[in-house]
Amino acid sequence: MTRSRRRGDNAQAVLETALVIPILLFLVCNFIAVMVEVTVQEQLNSATALAAQSRFQAPENAFDVLGTRCCGAHGVTLVTSGLPTGCRYAAETFYGTMTTYTGLLHWKPATLCTSGGDSGNAGHPQAPPVAYAESPSNAEVSCDIGAVTTGGGVIPGYVDRTLNPPSGLDVVTCSASASLDFANTPLAWGVFWTPTLHAQAEAVPPPFRQ
């Protein structure tokens, strides 16, 4: 009787261990996944902020000439002929900065270059940005750039009415969205969620421009 009880104790201990170890590993996997998510979000914020800022490194009214191409994720080339040069600068900065963790990300395609968005207020309805003609729609980052002049006409830039209310302030706003997928990592064993990351950054024109 005592021998069978001891065997029972052993079985119980093995069962306890078999239950606890997977739970422990599950918790550790998810803890690591949250840390990775925080880090990737940080990187995305940084890339988007630098992209918005770099729009102002280009001359204000410069446009890309025929044959100009730009960087892209996974070797994709984006044609930027006819688009504001500042938009390409923003994209080059974004892709040049967002170089790590790209294997974990599934990007949400976006229009590279837009203009004319409005954050809205009581007097002005919120307006979505309008895509530039010929702007690639398969980019990973989308930038609504400031006012530019094309053939004498002025295309309004993004007006953020939370800045300098009520008339708002012309700003550059860049955004990017992606989902984080752990499927091809060892963490896939215990991580069953796919977080969606979104980053948006605004930059105001500096007092000095080329």
Added chain:
Amino acid sequence: MGGDFEGVVRPRRTPRGRCGQAIVEFAVVLPLFLFCLIGALDAGLWAVQTSAEVSAVEQAAMIASSAGSSPVSETAPDARAVTAAISGRLRSALFGTAIDSWCATDATGNCAPDSTQRCPTTPAEVQAKEGPRVVVVCVSEADPPACTTPPPGLRSPYPPGCADSPMITVRVIGFVASFVPPGFGPGAGAFELPTDISATTHTLRFAP
């Protein structure tokens, strides 16, 4: 009386058996528990370190893109100046890790010109030169191709992009200190993890 205990394991052996069993259980569970504990600690530490690096590199890119040696400068700022600007932020998070600037000095003691400045491509390259648990800050500049007369039918500037301002890349690369024990992790040695964070942006240039 004695016949009542026949066929029964003597009670004095049971505590010793249980004690042995507990030791075996403890010996099995302890490494697993330590593995999980160190893994969780390391993940937290790694996230803090990487976040600090990302924000420091972003700040460095902003500094490097707008702070040439003069308003009409054609060269990136000295890597050591950029390192000095961000080392405080890095040092607060990268404890146990040395921070250095990747700078090949010329005869005058300044960093070599950008054309000869090449950032390390792998953390192992940094380790080979600087030793374990060292990260370096590297600043490099890529200049656009020279403009030429466009062929008939094409508009200047030619080739496309030749009038662009140069691109600055700031890279923090190397191995950071961690709790990874010997034989584990992707590091070449013990107690370190590789890191490679970079930021690229166009430089701000004023017309001469």
